[in-house]
Amino acid sequence: MEDLYAYDAYCFDLDGTIYVGQMMLPGVNDFISGLRSRGKRLLFLTNTPVHTREDCYKRLQSLGVSCQLGEILTAGYVSGMYFAEYAPDANVLVVGEEALRRELQGIGIAITEDPYRSTHVLVGMDRQFHYDKLHLAAKAVRHGAVLLATNPDSCCPVQGDIIPDTGSILSSIEAASQQKASVVIGKPSRYYAEKALQLLNVNSSRCLMIGDRLETDILFGQQNGMKTALVLTGISLREDIQKTGIVPDYIWPSFNECIMEQQDHSKHSTVLQVEKA
Amino acid sequence: MEDLYAYDAYCFDLDGTIYVGQMMLPGVNDFISGLRSRGKRLLFLTNTPVHTREDCYKRLQSLGVSCQLGEILTAGYVSGMYFAEYAPDANVLVVGEEALRRELQGIGIAITEDPYRSTHVLVGMDRQFHYDKLHLAAKAVRHGAVLLATNPDSCCPVQGDIIPDTGSILSSIEAASQQKASVVIGKPSRYYAEKALQLLNVNSSRCLMIGDRLETDILFGQQNGMKTALVLTGISLREDIQKTGIVPDYIWPSFNECIMEQQDHSKHSTVLQVEKA
Incomplete structure (x- = not known):
């Protein structure tokens, strides 16, 4: 260089x-x-799908990094953009955290908890993931919902540890539903x-x-x-x-x-x- | 025939x-x-790893099927036999239900909750599976524990539904630990x-x-x-x-x-x- x-x-x-x-x-x-x-x-x-753009903006500001909100893209936000562009009438069953729901809702994408009414299942890192969510997501996919993920990362390094990320949660839903994700956004x-x-x-x-x-x-x-x-x-x-x-x-x-x-x-x-x- | x-x-x-x-x-x-x-x-x-041999025996008896306890093998019990044969000193971190723990303990296999002290991680269907168990299991595998599963089934039909089985839980642990299971018993x-x-x-x-x-x-x-x-x-x-x-x-x-x-x-x-x- x-x-x-x-x-x-x-x-x-x-x-x-x-x-x-x-x-x-x-x-x-x-x-x-x-x-x-x-x-x-x-x-x-x-x-990351567990922080909103706003969260990232505030963090960068607090660390003294000069930036604007419009200069930040998260996998959660871009997932919302994807729905707005390709499936604006989607009814999304979200396996993910509050930040992901907020990004989708901020863009006007509908969210459902009902596997039979969902058109899509969007999977993001979810530190409250459990068997019932796995069951519900797999049921939605078996019932015809399109499976997507915010990002492919299987794990995520944090200070002193490595924790499971979106990709590992997605793997379990893919196995239980016997369907591979059709789109991985990040x-x-x-x-x-x-x-x-x-x-x-x-x-x-x-x-x-x-x-x-x-x-x-x-x-x-x-x-x-x-x-x-x-x-x-x-x-x-x-x-x-x-x-x-x-x-x-x-x-x-x-x-x-x-x-x-x-x-x-x-x-x-x-x-x-x-x-x- | x-x-x-x-x-x-x-x-x-x-x-x-x-x-x-x-x-x-x-x-x-x-x-x-x-x-x-x-x-x-x-x-x-x-x-199945969620019923013991004893459970299956009682069920068959109650349904009028003539059988003896010694005529029944479950994936959980055979997993215990595997440890007894190949790793009798194993210290097993179990992702699974109470029945699986009982089968291992009945054969004298030690069980631990500590990812740093476990020598093996044994995965079975677990209807109380959640993110922290995924994290713990992946940590144990990253730390050198051998990954095994009781059975390969990704899903399991029940009356009127299909529910996630061992294989789907295993997939998430394999992804998070970036290690494939070395043995699948069932x-x-x-x-x-x-x-x-x-x-x-x-x-x-x-x-x-x-x-x-x-x-x-x-x-x-x-x-x-x-x-x-x-x-x-x-x-x-x-x-x-x-x-x-x-x-x-x-x-x-x-x-x-x-x-x-x-x-x-x-x-x-x-x-x-x-x-x-």
Whole structure:
């Protein structure tokens, strides 16, 4: 990378990229200030269905990250956009938390608890998931409801632990209903990328996707024509690149190191190395 | 089938074969009496982990089926036999119901709630399954515990409904832990067949497996050298034979019809037809 600021638009994942729990990751604010001062377009893209866009906005504000509500997409919100676009009359049985219901209702999508009246089952991470919800969701799908999920992640790192995410709940409903989900909304889906690029209004090749997960963030960027940077502050390790075969354009130990490197104008960068296969 | 009583031993599935809910299926008692009077060896093989052998024995007794406790194998009990044989010092984290715990404890297998002290995670159908159990089980597996399941069934027919079974709960734990189960005990497993054949003490080719599920009962018989009869009183339909490619040796609409057919000594049987592919 000759110039850290060479792109027109920058997409950031949140957890593991901007912050971990309540802790800001090093260099984030300096990097974002640098982008803002150069007039770059920014978007924050998270796969979480358990926080609303509003929740994410407040959190970024409280951590001192300069952003607007319109610069944030969550998998829950984009799921709502999907219904508004393709099934505005849907009657959705939600396996998920309150934030997901609020995002759907905010967009005017109807929600039901009745498996026989539901047209769709939308599955998101749900920390109150239990057998009866599994039974109800499977019953709705057997009765003809279309199965969708907010995001594919099977697990989610939190401070000191890894907890089950949407993908693991979805697996149980797929097995019990003997139907695979027809649509999975979050990164790396094309639909999520379309919504992001529409908001940014730039050509995907002028956009850098920065994230900490190879299978979602980096794959998402690659499959949708963006350049990609893996930050090593979250879930994916350098050795996972070879294991997964998902090779980012850039690997950054942290934003701090890549900013320092940029300031040194080093020609033989070890930090901002391009390890394209 | 020239003679309904041509075999030395007969294995019966329970649900959908002997009874559905509290209702005995037609001809069961007559058929079993016929076998008893001819001195045949019998075994009742169920994939359920939510009833103990004792529960099944009492139920069969209450429905008037002549049997002994030693003629019954459940997936939960055979899971206990597996631990006793291959991992007698196991410390098992159980995702399952009380019956499964009782079967393990009855065989002297230690049970723990601590994911860091468990050596194995055993998954069975659990109508009190919830997110925290999913989290705990996945944590144990990530920490090195071996993942096993009592039976593969993803769903289970009950009167007027289909409910999630072991396989769907297992799927969520496999996804969250990113590990596939190393052993699945119930039908159609070889281990379950070994235990059954040891009890019967007959050559598998002299044994007829009778059940209502192609993917478990009939496949179980076929994979383990037995002859097989599908009764159409439970979950599998005649048309499922072509769909699954699992072809039983005999197809019986019910025991009643196959006994009547036998009494007619019909040479051109339509009921006891052999439809081997």
